[in-house]
Amino acid sequence: MTVSKSLEMEPNRSNAGSIFIKSQHAKPVKIPRDIDLSRQVAIVTGASTGLGFHSCRHLLSLHLSHLIMPVRSLERGEDAASKLRKEFPAANIQVAMLEMSSYESIQAFVTRMHSERSRLDIVILNAGVSRMDYAVIEDTGHEEIFQVNYLSTVLLSVLILPLLKLKSPASAPGRLTIVNSGTALFAKFPNRHERPLLKSFDNKATWSSTGTYPCSKLLGHYFIAQLIRYVDAKDVIVNCVDPGLCKGTGLSRDVSGVLSIFYSLTKSMIGRSPEVGSSTFIDAAVVKGKESHGCFVMDWKITP
Template identity: 70%
Template sequence: MASSKSLEMAPNTSNVGSIFIKSQRAKPVKLPKDTNLSGQTAIVTGASTGLGFHCCRHLLSFQLSHLIMPVRSVKRGEDAASKLRAEFPRVKIEVWTLEMSSYESIQAFVRRVEKDLPRLDIAILNAGLTNEHFEIVESTGHEEVIQVNYLSTVLLSILLLPALKTKSPPSTPGRLTIVNSGTSYFAKFPNRHEISLLKSFDDKSTWNANEQYPCSKLLLHYFMVKLINYVDSKDVIVNCVDPGLVKGTSLSRDVKVALSVVYSVVKSLIGRLLDAGSSTYVDAAVVKGKESHGCFVMDWKIAPFALLLYAPDSYTVREQLWHETMKELEFASPLRILESMKQEIGAGLELWEYWLGPVVFEFPL
């Protein structure tokens, strides 16, 4: 198994409140002023508002040359892009359509990346949601939060890997940063021993709004540990990042009014500013180097994965989740793409033709 500094670290066994308060009190780390992204191209999903929009502004302030803003609503995307174009008139900024609940939309988006982008250096996958109500995505049959935050994010991540490898400059790895959450530390994952693991999230009778979002982020920790067995840091540096609790985001837009008010009050009291929260994205995707490959970045530094990844059953759960995920996405040949990532460019293999033993810590949970 490929190594990950996050997995090699001792797990954080502090209580929920202690972890949360310590994180929110962490002093923001300023991005290096000499950061220069001139000539580079970046993709930032969920870029029309909140953290995604401010992340774009950070990247553009460091002379990024080409920005792709994939969005559900082209109008909202163009409204956001027009603000950035006014501030950075010399930069090429494009709004592309991407619906994260649709496998077809994700595939179409990556085909456009393949066809239209001569260069790709950075992909920051920020799109995600939480939901107060149980919803099934009709086209896939899966619960919406798990679909968007986990399954669709995994698909987009894998499909973008060949472009990040081949369209970034030689000897300079592409960068893939997946936005995660510190709430992954709090997920209980009670269904982790179900035989049909993914389908167990689609059961309305056991669905829990308070568990679904943190669990969707926890699943990405398991995914990250497996993914780095296929991706070399010299080709693409992959990590996930927690921006912390941030004021001014629209993540809770789909929850009940009363709960949304509670979120707003808590954010107003201890939430990070959007500028600080979005800087965690740029820190993970630009400032951090190969040491962050396969890691969870929290509070501007490499942190341990969620507690459950160090549990005695972690290997079994991870392998089951990986097997079911690859099966779910087999229409896009994810394993063939991942195997192709191990091949040397120029060795007679065209990467794009593929696009048609555990670490265990003993402690009581």
């Protein structure tokens, strides 16, 4: 049975503050410029702004031939794509509709990719949400952070994996990288003993943004640890990555008041630039090899 190298490593028992500060001051590892993604096809979700957009720029700078940008707003997606087309005129850049809060939209997107694409090499699942107020997705009945960051991401991963296996060349495995967060290391998981467990994440009485977001990311770790029992690295390499705290992202746009001031000050002092933060995606999805299968990549290295 395949076991993640991350699970074989000794857990980091340092306190949250120490891990965070050390991570933010980690020396960035440059993307090797001799990597050539010519003829390859990549999908990057959440690509219209922030880290998703900059990860697209990184891929295209490595001569990626075809980029697919699934977005919830076609207008914003086309605006982002037009900027990339001007910078990389030789690339084929396509915008597609994908609403991560909708199972129907996720299934429709994968069906479209299956029918339209003869090749698929890289998938980076970057779309996620963080908010300060409790909200329920009407179509599914689940709390929004739990829905988008975990349930929908799991569904999209499971549906896209067969395409990566089928449509990547025999000479190289497909790549699936799920954007995660270092906050998973600090998740309290107060509802771990609740039954049914998944339903307990929708309980408004026990909900908190600072509790639910890390838990949604921790569940992502559990998912990948189990997923690699069924996915061989020779077919698709699966891993997850933490970009660190970064400037220029919309993830904390919902934060207000004193917490907003704290976030802004922290980002301004030690936040990574979007270019540096998104380079972690490329490191996990392109640079790292089979040794990263099932692993958590943080600060450009495999970590527990």
